[in-house]
Amino acid sequence: MSMEQIVDKYFRPGRLPHIWCPGCGNGVVTGCICKAVDKLGLDQNEVVVVSGIGCSSRASGYLDFNTVHSAHGRALPVATGVKLAEPRLKVIVVTGDGDCTAIGGNHLIHAARRNIDMTVVLYNNSIYGMTGGQYSPMTPLGSKATTAPYATIEQDFDVTELVKAAGATFVARATTFHAQVLADVITKGIQHKGFALIEAVAACPTSFGRHNKMPNPATLMEWQRDHAVMKAAWDKMDAAKREGKFPIGVLYEDTSRKEYTGAYEELIARAQGGKK
Amino acid sequence: MKLKLITARCKGCGVCVNFCPKKVLAISEVEKCEAVHPELCIGCGQCELRCPDYAIFVEK
Amino acid sequence: MSRILLLQGNQAVVEGAIAAGVKFFGGYPITPSTEVAESLAEKLPLVGGKFIQMEDEIASMGAIIGASLTGKKVMTATSGPGFSLKQELIGYACAAEVPMVIVNVQRVGPSTGQPTSPSQGDIMQARWGTHGDHWLIALTPASVPECFELTLRAYALSEKYRTPVILLMDEVIGHMREKIELPDNYDEIPKAERKRPACAPADYKAYADVDGDGVPPMADFGSGYRWHVTGLVHDETGFPKGTPGATVAAADRQYHKIYDNLDDIVQVDEYRMEDAEYAIVAFGGGARTAYETVDMARAKGIKVGLVRPITIWPFAGAQMAALADKVKGILVHELNCGQYVLEVERAVAGKCPVCSYAKYDNEPATPAQLLAALEKSLAL
Numbered sequence: 001m002s003m004e005q006i007v008d009k010y011f012r013p014g015r016l017p018h019i020w021c022p023g024c025g026n027g028v029v030t031g032c033i034c035k036a037v038d039k040l041g042l043d044q045n046e047v048v049v050v051s052g053i054g055c056s057s058r059a060s061g062y063l064d065f066n067t068v069h070s071a072h073g074r075a076l077p078v079a080t081g082v083k084l085a086e087p088r089l090k091v092i093v094v095t096g097d098g099d100c101t102a103i104g105g106n107h108l109i110h111a112a113r114r115n116i117d118m119t120v121v122l123y124n125n126s127i128y129g130m131t132g133g134q135y136s137p138m139t140p141l142g143s144k145a146t147t148a149p150y151a152t153i154e155q156d157f158d159v160t161e162l163v164k165a166a167g168a169t170f171v172a173r174a175t176t177f178h179a180q181v182l183a184d185v186i187t188k189g190i191q192h193k194g195f196a197l198i199e200a201v202a203a204c205p206t207s208f209g210r211h212n213k214m215p216n217p218a219t220l221m222e223w224q225r226d227h228a229v230m231k232a233a234w235d236k237m238d239a240a241k242r243e244g245k246f247p248i249g250v251l252y253e254d255t256s257r258k259e260y261t262g263a264y265e266e267l268i269a270r271a272q273g274g275k276k
Numbered sequence: 277m278k279l280k281l282i283t284a285r286c287k288g289c290g291v292c293v294n295f296c297p298k299k300v301l302a303i304s305e306v307e308k309c310e311a312v313h314p315e316l317c318i319g320c321g322q323c324e325l326r327c328p329d330y331a332i333f334v335e336k
Numbered sequence: 337m338s339r340i341l342l343l344q345g346n347q348a349v350v351e352g353a354i355a356a357g358v359k360f361f362g363g364y365p366i367t368p369s370t371e372v373a374e375s376l377a378e379k380l381p382l383v384g385g386k387f388i389q390m391e392d393e394i395a396s397m398g399a400i401i402g403a404s405l406t407g408k409k410v411m412t413a414t415s416g417p418g419f420s421l422k423q424e425l426i427g428y429a430c431a432a433e434v435p436m437v438i439v440n441v442q443r444v445g446p447s448t449g450q451p452t453s454p455s456q457g458d459i460m461q462a463r464w465g466t467h468g469d470h471w472l473i474a475l476t477p478a479s480v481p482e483c484f485e486l487t488l489r490a491y492a493l494s495e496k497y498r499t500p501v502i503l504l505m506d507e508v509i510g511h512m513r514e515k516i517e518l519p520d521n522y523d524e525i526p527k528a529e530r531k532r533p534a535c536a537p538a539d540y541k542a543y544a545d546v547d548g549d550g551v552p553p554m555a556d557f558g559s560g561y562r563w564h565v566t567g568l569v570h571d572e573t574g575f576p577k578g579t580p581g582a583t584v585a586a587a588d589r590q591y592h593k594i595y596d597n598l599d600d601i602v603q604v605d606e607y608r609m610e611d612a613e614y615a616i617v618a619f620g621g622g623a624r625t626a627y628e629t630v631d632m633a634r635a636k637g638i639k640v641g642l643v644r645p646i647t648i649w650p651f652a653g654a655q656m657a658a659l660a661d662k663v664k665g666i667l668v669h670e671l672n673c674g675q676y677v678l679e680v681e682r683a684v685a686g687k688c689p690v691c692s693y694a695k696y697d698n699e700p701a702t703p704a705q706l707l708a709a710l711e712k713s714l715a716l
Binding site for chain 1: 359360362378381382384386388390391392394395396397398399400401402403404405406408410424425428557558559560562563564565566567568575576
């Protein structure tokens with residue numbers, strides 16, 4: 001299916017253009033989710049998209065699936081309820097860096113720990129965009145924001161390492177510049193049986209770029225191009241060469257751990273068999 | 277092969293213009309993408325791939 | 337066939353939930369409600385249901401919202417501090433009109449307060465705990481058998497009116513053990529079902545009042561009706577629309593779906609009120625004291641009865657106004673500094689004296705204490 005057909009099929013009629021600013025990377029990420037769903041041939045009636053609050057979380061309203069635009073930080077608990085109650089449904093979580101790692105941070109580590117089958121697409125634009133540019137836990141150290149006029153002094157999260165440590169069994173990253181890689185890793189994340197997180201590095205020209213000498217959307221994408229390194233190449237680089245760069249692609253996958261809803265079905269069988 | 281522009285969706289961000297290897301595209305006076313040299317298009321799809329607004333498609 | 341058991345109120349809630357057809361519980365341990373979670377962790381898998389202990393109280397609310405969207409009957413249980421945390425998503429559940437039963441076994445507050453001591457200090461929080469105008473239902477049982485009955489009723493109302501229902505317990509009722517007769521076979525108990533769409537998926541508007549009763553049909557996720565759920569103000573399509581007209585339309589419909597049905601929703605019980613000249617208004621654990629006080633007062637020749645609201649919210653305003661026409665004075669007894677009495681005063685509007693016996697010392701009143709308060713406050 002062509003991209004135009006994909007947009008026509010998976011976006012709700014009459015809801016474009018979207019609310020995102022000129023050059024915002026969110027549209028690219030959302031398009032990549034649709035490409036992945038299309039590639040896997042998923043039934044739209046069987047897909048649930050749950051989002052939190054923030055710029056990226058507005059994506060749920062555009063997409064023609066069962067969709068929940070939940071509360072700030074709460075996408076993962078709602079998604080957990082959907083998935084555990086009805087495991088046959090495919091659950092995709094759309095969230096942002098602030099939504100997922102600040103107010104929703106506790107939910108993130110516990111969803112990862114449970115290894116519940118869902119695909120989290122974390123739109124990382126390094127900023128709270130909806131409220132006008134405050135720093136998030138993923139704003140790079142030393143960046144400026146409206147609440148960091150003298151630049152941030154807080155170490156930022158590497159969310160891929162965070163969820164890996166917490167128990168996620170599929171971890172990937174890509175950027176909106178590397179949109180093909182992004183669509184590919186989202187596809188693999190959806191296929192993965194377990195908790196999958198994809199960090200989608202997305203540009204925010206309005207609220208991050210303008211404060212950090214990159215107001216031009218294309219400049220932000222060039223920054224992605226120049227700082228992202230494919231995992232295979234990254235693995236061969238020494239520490240000095242890695243400085244200031246970050247890996248993209250599938251960063252971690254473990255298929256040996258039990259998935260939560262499957263484990264719960266086993267628990268039901270055990271309980272009904274009279275065993276504790 | 278030809279380019280299809282959906283001007284109503286375009287916000288004129290210029291990403292497509294920047295990454296077009298053949299300088300086919302430009303931002304117009306009304307801040308919309310336009311194909312100024314469509315004859316040079318090689319159909320590489322770099323514009324479609326990164327357009328955040330689903331406003332440009334390469335028809336093959 | 338039935339069986340006779342000795343159960344705690346919290347356990348009776350669990351039996352009521354299973355009887356109602358609950359299939360999902362998301363919770364977090366907190367005294368004095370924990371027995372609800374413990375018991376459902378054991379019983380839900382036996383009926384093919386799911387139990388999950390979430391990472392916090394907010395997550396528990398999120399999980400039951402998600403599960404309810406798939407069409408399941410859901411429950412969470414908590415107490416004061418947890419009830420405070422849940423308020424965020426109680427507002428969401430009101431805005432998105434997601435059916436659920438939230439058990440709050442009240443304890444002394446604010447903050448950590450007294451975890452094992454009885455209180456009815458969350459009366460106003462149950463009504464106004466989340467931000468913004470919203471409407472919901474809260475029921476309060478006064479005995480172990482009533483815990484079972486009201487849990488069933490909570491599901492019936494929640495599904496019928498597409499709204500969160502709070503089962504507002506207190507520590508007295510939650511932890512008290514009493515005799516209860518339960519049916520052997522819960523399959524014979526009729527199951528409340530939410531209204532589901534009759535139209536084709538393409539014509540479905542998730543918040544359209546198609547039947548004129550203010551309750552839009554609700555499709556299960558995965559049933560072919562793809563719809564959008566949001567906490568933003570939305571129009572009948574479910575998509576965000578913040579115009580003055582859409583905002584008023586949503587609020588008015590949500591108000592009317594509950595407040596046009598007070599006859600169906602509001603229940604008030606009475607004890608020895610036939611010839612009463614005075615009334616004690618008390619509920620939950622406080623009512624247990626009041627039954628005895630009424631008998632003691634009657635023995636002394638004071639014609640007093642008990643009026644016991646079972647539905648706490650919406651407030652039994654009409655019943656209280658009618659009561660004021662009948663009696664010479666009302667004493668409201670509650671285990672807090674005086675919350676419900678404010679509503680009673682408002683409804684009575686000066687037609688008769690309304691006094692308060694507000695007890696907030698971590699202990700339920702004795703019948704003698706309540707009798708003394710009755711005699712003193714109404715100058716009997």
